[in-house]
Amino acid sequence: MQAIKRPYFWHAIYTRSRAEKRLHQELCSKDIECYLPLQKELRQWSDRTKWVEEPLLRSYLFVKVSEREYYNVINSVFAVRYVTFGGKAVPIPEQQIEALRLFLEDKNRKVDLCSDHLEKGELVEVVAGPLKGIQGEITQIKGKNRIVIRFDSLGTCVYTDISLDTIKQVQPVTH
Template sequence: MHDFSTGWYVIYTKSRHEKKVAQQLGGMELQYFLPTTRILRIWPTKKKYVQMPLFPSYVFVKLENLQHYFDSLQIPGVLYFVKIGNQIASIKESIIHKLQAIISNKLDDIEVLSGHFNPGATVNIHAGPFKGFSCEVIEHRGKNKILVRIELLQRNILVDMPSYCLEVNAV
């Protein structure tokens, strides 16, 4: 690994190991971020809201040095760091802050999907928890939704958003 720099990186975990990995990172006194959302789970005998990872199998971690990288790889449940080519992929701190703002607003209508969506009309969000994001207006299941693409994770965040929060991009 060449040219290590302090910053946020993405760990890919075994299925359903996100919380365990996050706890271990915290135990190592590393700063981490595991965005979760509240989902209604239905069993034959009960219904219950549970906290589930917004991005299954992904945990964000801030690495200060190369030793933190190697220590993180030793945590049970960690498979690898997300890479672009031969380099581990870093995430801009501004994106982490925006994701934290989204999660802090406790929106129940957030959907994260990995499917392909055709490009929609590009707009800027100037109010609300997604303020500062550029997004697209698309039709999904017969409704207009706001789509925010997170390219590195190959995921899309879908959400209902009032029109007063949106501003059409100037061409």
């Protein structure tokens, strides 16, 4: 009898407060593919300064699961619920997760988060540099050209500076 191949989709899961790393560790130990976007920050205490890795998106973790693993993830002590719309977990496109990984891989690039309502900008693709291949929206934030990845299901955008000579306009896909 041949095993049934189930489709896997990325979903955002809402975690308990400050439990993102613990949930990530637990799910990895269960061989569940997950992604916790981390960013290094310089923290100052009264007696020392130290670089620490902090979650970019507080209280969120991304998991790539099939229907079979879907409930296994939510049964974790550190998981609260999936990010849902209309009672169903919202799938996140693979290319958004990959673009987020590329944003954070470039240690010289400052990545910011904003939950302000940004007007949809022109759809572009990066054609040169470390972000080559990423598609996003071009917009101006604080007077600088930025490329934005919009996570509508989370109500947030991730953005970073981009040079206009490294992008080209792409036509949106119509269904």
